[in-house]
Amino acid sequence: MAIDYLPLLILIILAMGFAAIAMGLPAVLGPKLPNKQKYEPYESGIIPFADARRRFPVQYYLVAMLFVVFDIEVIFLYPWAVILNRLGLFALVEMAIFLLILLVGYVYCWKRGALDWGGQVRPGDDVVESQVVESQVEEE
Amino acid sequence: MPIEIPIPTVTQVIFLVMALFTAACGLMVVISRNLFHSALFLVGALFGVAAIFVLLEAEFLAVGQVLVYIGAIATLIVFAIMLTRGMMRGRTSPMNHVSGRGALGALVFFVALLAFLKKVPWPEQAQAIPVDESLIAGLGDKFVTTYVVAFEAVGLLLMVALIGAVMLARDR
Amino acid sequence: MDWLNLIVFPILRTVVLFLVLLTGFAYLTWFERKLLARFHVRYGPNRAGKFGLLQPVADAVKAMFKEEIVPSHVDKPIYLVAPALALIPALIIWAVIPVAKDTPAIADVGIGFLWILAVAGLESYGLILAGWSSNNNYSLLGALRSSAQMISYELPLGLFLVSILILAGSFSLVELVDNPRAWWEWLWLWVAFPFFFICILAETNRSPFDLPETENELVAGYQTEYGGIKFSLFYMAEYINMITTSAIMATLFFGGWRGPFAEEIVWLGPVYLFIKVVVLLFLFVWVRASISRPRYDQLMRFGWKFLLPVGIVYMAITAVLAVLLK
Numbered sequence: 001m002a003i004d005y006l007p008l009l010i011l012i013i014l015a016m017g018f019a020a021i022a023m024g025l026p027a028v029l030g031p032k033l034p035n036k037q038k039y040e041p042y043e044s045g046i047i048p049f050a051d052a053r054r055r056f057p058v059q060y061y062l063v064a065m066l067f068v069v070f071d072i073e074v075i076f077l078y079p080w081a082v083i084l085n086r087l088g089l090f091a092l093v094e095m096a097i098f099l100l101i102l103l104v105g106y107v108y109c110w111k112r113g114a115l116d117w118g119g120q121v122r123p124g125d126d127v128v129e130s131q132v133v134e135s136q137v138e139e140e
Numbered sequence: 141m142p143i144e145i146p147i148p149t150v151t152q153v154i155f156l157v158m159a160l161f162t163a164a165c166g167l168m169v170v171i172s173r174n175l176f177h178s179a180l181f182l183v184g185a186l187f188g189v190a191a192i193f194v195l196l197e198a199e200f201l202a203v204g205q206v207l208v209y210i211g212a213i214a215t216l217i218v219f220a221i222m223l224t225r226g227m228m229r230g231r232t233s234p235m236n237h238v239s240g241r242g243a244l245g246a247l248v249f250f251v252a253l254l255a256f257l258k259k260v261p262w263p264e265q266a267q268a269i270p271v272d273e274s275l276i277a278g279l280g281d282k283f284v285t286t287y288v289v290a291f292e293a294v295g296l297l298l299m300v301a302l303i304g305a306v307m308l309a310r311d312r
Numbered sequence: 313m314d315w316l317n318l319i320v321f322p323i324l325r326t327v328v329l330f331l332v333l334l335t336g337f338a339y340l341t342w343f344e345r346k347l348l349a350r351f352h353v354r355y356g357p358n359r360a361g362k363f364g365l366l367q368p369v370a371d372a373v374k375a376m377f378k379e380e381i382v383p384s385h386v387d388k389p390i391y392l393v394a395p396a397l398a399l400i401p402a403l404i405i406w407a408v409i410p411v412a413k414d415t416p417a418i419a420d421v422g423i424g425f426l427w428i429l430a431v432a433g434l435e436s437y438g439l440i441l442a443g444w445s446s447n448n449n450y451s452l453l454g455a456l457r458s459s460a461q462m463i464s465y466e467l468p469l470g471l472f473l474v475s476i477l478i479l480a481g482s483f484s485l486v487e488l489v490d491n492p493r494a495w496w497e498w499l500w501l502w503v504a505f506p507f508f509f510i511c512i513l514a515e516t517n518r519s520p521f522d523l524p525e526t527e528n529e530l531v532a533g534y535q536t537e538y539g540g541i542k543f544s545l546f547y548m549a550e551y552i553n554m555i556t557t558s559a560i561m562a563t564l565f566f567g568g569w570r571g572p573f574a575e576e577i578v579w580l581g582p583v584y585l586f587i588k589v590v591v592l593l594f595l596f597v598w599v600r601a602s603i604s605r606p607r608y609d610q611l612m613r614f615g616w617k618f619l620l621p622v623g624i625v626y627m628a629i630t631a632v633l634a635v636l637l638k
Contacts, residue, residue: 007322007419014326015403019396026380026541058309060460064216065305067463069298071212074470075204079280081477091284092635101295105302114306115616117609203426211433
C-alpha cells in the first residue's frame with residue numbers, strides 16, 4: 001500500500017527540517033565580521049587567476065557511461081534474484097546468457113583500455129589532474 | 141443528486157503536491173538560465189515522478205527511476221556539462237531563436253496528448269494487485285518466462301550501448 | 313483513519329532515531345580520535361571532561377558559534393543546499409534497518425533492500441553540488457573524483473547485494489534477519505564480507521579511499537570552501553554514514569539484532585546491534601590507522617578490474633549454489 005510509505009515521507013521531511021535548522025543556527029548565533037579576504041576562493045594562499053570551471057578528462061564521462069549500462073543490468077538482476085529459489089535451473093540459464101552478452105561488452109572495454117586511468121596522455125588532451133604521487137596516511 | 145464537495149485524502153494531497161513539484165521542476169529545466177541548474181531541476185522532476193510511482197504502488201519502478209535516472213543518467217548529464225567548456229561557465233542560455241517555435245510545438249503536443257488521454261477509457265475502480273513484494277517477484281518471473289526474448293534483447297542492447305560508448309569516447 | 317499510528321508514532325520514532333544518530337555521531341568522533349591516538353601512541357583528547365568525553369560537546373558548541381561565511385564566487389543557492397543534501401541520505405537510509413525483533417527503525421516497506429540502494433545512489437549529489445557550486449579548483453576536482461569513485465564502487469556493491477538477495481529470497485530486511493540460514497549460507501556470506509567492506513569504504517569516502525579529500529593534494533576536496541556549521545554537516549554526513557553502513561553490514565552479514573535471548577527480551581536486540589556496530593566501526597578506524605592511500609588510477613583500476621569481476625563471479629556461484637542446495 002502506498003500509505004505504508006507515509007512514515008518514510010515523514011522521515012524525509014523531518015530530515016530536511018533538521019538540516020535546515022542546523023544550517024540556520026550560525027546566522028543567529030555566530031558573529032558577523034565581514035572582510036574582503038574571507039570571501040576569496042581558497043587556493044592555498046595563491047591569488048586565484050582563473051575560473052575553476054574548466055574542462056575535465058573524458059575518462060570521468062566514460063566511467064559515468066559505463067556505470068549507466070551496468071547499473072541497468074544490476075537493476076534487472078533484483079527481481080530475478082529474489083525469486084530464483086522458486087524458479088530453478090531455467091531462470092539460472094537465462095540469466096547466464098544475459099550476463100554473458102554483457103560480459104562480451106565488458107571484455108571489449110577492458111581490451112580497449114576504457115577501464116584504464118592516467119598513464120598515456122596524448123597530445124591535445126586537456127589534462128587537469130596531474131599524476132598523483134604516493135601519499136601517506138593522513139595524520140590526525 | 142446533491143453535489144458533494146470532495147475532501148481530498150492524504151494520498152490525493154501528496155499526489156497533488158508531487159505533481160505540482162514535478163511540473164514546476166520540469167518548467168524550470170527549460171527556462172533556467174544556467175545549464176547546471178537545469179540539470180538539477182531535471183533531477184527534481186525525476187524525483188517527483190519517482191514519488192508518483194510510489195503512489196501508484198509501483199515501488200520497483202520508483203526505485204529503478206531513482207537508481208537509473210537520478211543515480212546514473214543525471215550524474216552522466218552533470219559530468220557532460222562539466223566536460224564542456226562554454227557550458228561550465230554558465231553563460232550559455234538555453235534560449236535561442238527557435239525557442240518561440242519550440243514552445244508552440246510543445247503546446248501542440250500537449251493538446252494532442254490531452255485529447256488522447258480523454259479518449260482512453262480509464263477504469264473507474266482500481267484492480268486489486270498482489271502485495272508489493274510478490275509484485276516484484278512476479279516481474280522477475282515474467283523476465284525469464286513470458287518476456288524472455290525481450291529480456292535477452294535488452295542484454296544485447298546494453299552491450300551495444302557499452303561498446304558504442306567506449307568507441308565514442310576513445311576514438312576521435 | 314488511525315492518526316496515531318500513521319503520523320504520531322513515525323514522528324516520535326524519527327525524533328528518537330535522529331537523537332540516537334546525533335549522539336552516535338558525536339561519540340564516534342571521540343571514539344575515532346581516541347583510537348587513532350592509541351594507534352599512534354598518543355593520548356588523544358583528554359582535556360574536556362573525564363577521558364575527553366565532553367570533547368564532542370565542545371566541538372558542537374564551537375561549530376554553532378562560528379561566523380557564517382559564504383564566499384563571493386560561489387553559486388549561493390546550490391552552495392547552501394549541498395551540505396543538507398549530503399546529510400539527508402545518511403539519516404533516511406536507516407528507515408528499513410531492523411533494530412529488534414520485527415521492529416524496523418521506521419517502517420518495514422516491501423522494498424527494504426532497494427530503499428537502501430536508492431538512497432545510497434543519491435549520496436553523491438551532495439558532494440557534486442558542493443564541488444561545483446564552490447567554484448574552486450580543489451573542490452571541483454574532489455567532487456568529480458568522489459562521484460566517479462562512488463559510482464564505480466556502487467556496481468560491485470550492487471552485485472554483492474544481489475547475491476545476498478538470492479540467498480534471502482526477500483526484499484525485507486526484517487525477514488532477512490528473522491529467517492534462519494543454513495550453515496553453508498553463513499560461511500559463503502562471510503566470504504563476501506571483506507569485498508563488501510572494501511566497497512563500503514569507497515562509498516563512504518573513508519580512508520584509505522578518501523582521495524576526494526586528500527589534504528596533501530586537494531586541501532579538503534569538495535568541502536574546501538565550507539566552514540563552521542556547513543563543514544560540520546559534511547562531517548556529520550560522513551560519520552553518520554559510517555554508523556549506517558556498519559548497521560547495514562551487521563544486519564546483512566552478522567544477524568543484526570540477533571544474539572542470545574534477543575528473541576525473548578526485546579531490549580537486548582538494540583544492545584546486540586549496538587555492539588556489532590561498534591566492532592565494525594572499530595574496523596573502520598583500524599583500517600584508517602593502518603593502510604596508506606592508493607593513487608586514484610589504482611583505486612579506479614581496483615574497482616573496475618578486480619572488484620567488479622569478483623562481484624559477478626561471486627553472484628554466479630551464489631546463484632548456482634542456491635539452485636543446487638535449496
